[in-house]
Structures are given as structure tokens and as C-alpha cells.
Amino acid sequence: MQTDIKIAVLIDADNVPSHNVKEMMEEIAKYGNPTIKRIYGDWTRPQLGKWKNLLLENAINPIQQYGYTTGKNATDSAMIIDAMDILYSEKVNGFCLVSSDSDFTKLATRLREAGMLVLGMGEKKTPDPFIVACDKFIYLEILGQDSDEETKEKRTGRPQVDKINxxxxxxxxxxxxxxxxxxxxxxxxxxxxxxxxxxxxxxxxxxxxxxxxxxxxxxxxxxxxxxxxxxxxxxxxxxxxxxxx
The missing domain is CATH 3.30.420.610 (LOTUS domain-like)
Incomplete structure (x- = not known):
């Protein structure tokens, strides 16, 4: 762990699953000290209920963001505004953006232009533009993998690793x-x-x-x-x- 690098972890609750949060935070710790940990979503929605206990266990601060308009993702705007506020506060050296949404591509690019280390985390469905905008992008599927990959494949119905091609x-x-x-x-x-x-x-x-x-x-x-x-x-x-x- 590089304790001299302070990282702001911003999580889009609408676009990543709640499992493997512990493994996700352990992975982030390899790159620096996560001094700011926030997760964004409409916590009045029952779909986000699985997150609640995990947030307490991992000291992640939930940020309430109501969906003001149908079809518009207010969570994205809240994360982007907070990220820029944190950038200008000069309290961190890097960011970890946790989402599978390409809407954060411009944010990742802007943060890197400002000299920030930018880590991305998301599922394998994450669009390429967001992936290449980050210094490093880590797929959530590879965190906390079972030692027996065949067992996991049977349980999920899909292979867990890519083939060497x-x-x-x-x-x-x-x-x-x-x-x-x-x-x-x-x-x-x-x-x-x-x-x-x-x-x-x-x-x-x-x-x-x-x-x-x-x-x-x-x-x-x-x-x-x-x-x-x-x-x-x-x-x-x-x-x-x-x-x-």
C-alpha cells in the first residue's frame, strides 16, 4: 500500500453491484490511502437496500441523490460536481471512480489532465471510452475470485476469466x-x-x-x-x- 497517495473513492450505486465491496476496498488500498469514500444513489429506492450494511462495515459515506426527472441520472451529476470540488480542495492525489457507466469518461479525462491518478472500477460491460480514460481500470468480476473457477462458472452461468488469445x-x-x-x-x-x-x-x-x-x-x-x-x-x-x- 502506498500510504503517501491519498485517494478519493466515488461510487455510483446505480451502476455497480453491491457484492465484493470488501475486496474492492482492499484492491484500492494497493494504490493508496482512501481518505474520502462516498457512494451516490437514491437511498429511498428498495433496490439499493443491499448496500446499507456494507456501507457501515467499510466506512463509506452515502450521499442521497433524488432522481428529479425520469430517464435522467442525477447520480452522475452529483458525483461529477463532488469530484471537481475535491479536486480543487487539493486534499487528494488521485481518484477511484467506481461505475460501469461511460458518462464518467469526460470526468476521468479532466482529472488526469489535472495530474491526478485515476483508477476505474466497473463490470466487464463497461464501455471502452471510460476504460481508456483511466490510468488503470479493474474489472469487479476478478475481485474475490473463487480458487475453483469451475464452481463459480456453474453458479453464475458464465466463464470468469478471459482466454489467452x-x-x-x-x-x-x-x-x-x-x-x-x-x-x-x-x-x-x-x-x-x-x-x-x-x-x-x-x-x-x-x-x-x-x-x-x-x-x-x-x-x-x-x-x-x-x-x-x-x-x-x-x-x-x-x-x-x-x-x-
């Missing part, structure tokens, strides 16, 4: 090439960082792997090499394309 392999391969030395080797930490910049929703967990190293090792297109660092406290991992030999 040629598009993913090309993305990793081109990124390795971008960073490779004269012998074709690239430091895996730098590969991971560049992958994130190229594709904000890239996450090894989308493909059933907790870390990038086992994901790459599972693909026979790459070589992986562990090297001792100068201090010998831990090993450095390098990767190269097999065709580069």
Missing part, C-alpha cells in the same frame, strides 16, 4: 520488443508498466493468473529468465520473444 500475445510481444536490449531481453517490471499504459484494463487476473510472471510463462512464445540482483536480496525477472533468439 492472439491479440493478447501480440500486445505482450510488441511491448517486450519496445523495451528489449540488444539481446532481446526486457525487464518484466517495465513490461508490466508499459502494458498498463497501452491498455488500462490489462490485468493478469483477467486471464486467471494472480501475477504477470505466471501468465507469460504459460505462453510458449516467450522465454523467462531470473537473474540475481547486485544486492542478492531478490531475483530480477526478464523476458524475451522466442523468435528473437
Amino acid at each position: 492472439p491479440k493478447l500475445i501480440r500486445l505482450i510481444s510488441s511491448t517486450v520488443s519496445d523495451l528489449a536490449d540488444d539481446d532481446g531481453w526486457a525487464f518484466l517490471g517495465e513490461v508490466g508498466n508499459l502494458l498498463q499504459k497501452k491498455q488500462p484494463n490489462f490485468d493478469s487476473r483477467n486471464y486467471g493468473f494472480q501475477k504477470l510472471t505466471p501468465l507469460i510463462k504459460s505462453i510458449n512464445k516467450f522465454e523467462v529468465e531470473e537473474r540475481e540482483n547486485q544486492k542478492g536480496r531478490f531475483k530480477l525477472i526478464y523476458v524475451r520473444n522466442k523468435s528473437g533468439k
Whole structure:
């Protein structure tokens, strides 16, 4: 956890499910300290009842927002106004916008222009414009995954992880090439960082792997090499394309 980074967490209760809130907050804590935690919705609606106990358990402040007009999402406007107020207060270094709604695309872009770290969280149905507007986008479906994926698939009726496909392999391969030395080797930490910049929703967990190293090792297109660092406290991992030999 990077305690020096203060994050404002703003949740759209209308467009994300209430389960996995604990796992969601644990994920956010990897990137900084969530000093502001607010969730927006019309709390008079019975559909949001599942949230209430979870908010107390996770110290999330509910913001009441009535739906003034049928067909218009007042929650979006309230979140955007609050986000700009928080931005100008200069109390945080970043934002986590939790929604599957593309209406927050412009907000994410504006916050990044102001130098803020912008994390996005939402379901896999989230439109691409919102995803690419964030520094990193995390799918809620991968949080709190069962160790037995088959059990979860039977329960939900759909697969929980994406398949490793040629598009993913090309993305990793081109990124390795971008960073490779004269012998074709690239430091895996730098590969991971560049992958994130190229594709904000890239996450090894989308493909059933907790870390990038086992994901790459599972693909026979790459070589992986562990090297001792100068201090010998831990090993450095390098990767190269097999065709580069």
C-alpha cells in the first residue's frame, strides 16, 4: 500500500453491484490511502437496500441523490460536481471512480489532465471510452475470485476469466520488443508498466493468473529468465520473444 497517495473513492450505486465491496476496498488500498469514500444513489429506492450494511462495515459515506426527472441520472451529476470540488480542495492525489457507466469518461479525462491518478472500477460491460480514460481500470468480476473457477462458472452461468488469445500475445510481444536490449531481453517490471499504459484494463487476473510472471510463462512464445540482483536480496525477472533468439 502506498500510504503517501491519498485517494478519493466515488461510487455510483446505480451502476455497480453491491457484492465484493470488501475486496474492492482492499484492491484500492494497493494504490493508496482512501481518505474520502462516498457512494451516490437514491437511498429511498428498495433496490439499493443491499448496500446499507456494507456501507457501515467499510466506512463509506452515502450521499442521497433524488432522481428529479425520469430517464435522467442525477447520480452522475452529483458525483461529477463532488469530484471537481475535491479536486480543487487539493486534499487528494488521485481518484477511484467506481461505475460501469461511460458518462464518467469526460470526468476521468479532466482529472488526469489535472495530474491526478485515476483508477476505474466497473463490470466487464463497461464501455471502452471510460476504460481508456483511466490510468488503470479493474474489472469487479476478478475481485474475490473463487480458487475453483469451475464452481463459480456453474453458479453464475458464465466463464470468469478471459482466454489467452492472439491479440493478447501480440500486445505482450510488441511491448517486450519496445523495451528489449540488444539481446532481446526486457525487464518484466517495465513490461508490466508499459502494458498498463497501452491498455488500462490489462490485468493478469483477467486471464486467471494472480501475477504477470505466471501468465507469460504459460505462453510458449516467450522465454523467462531470473537473474540475481547486485544486492542478492531478490531475483530480477526478464523476458524475451522466442523468435528473437
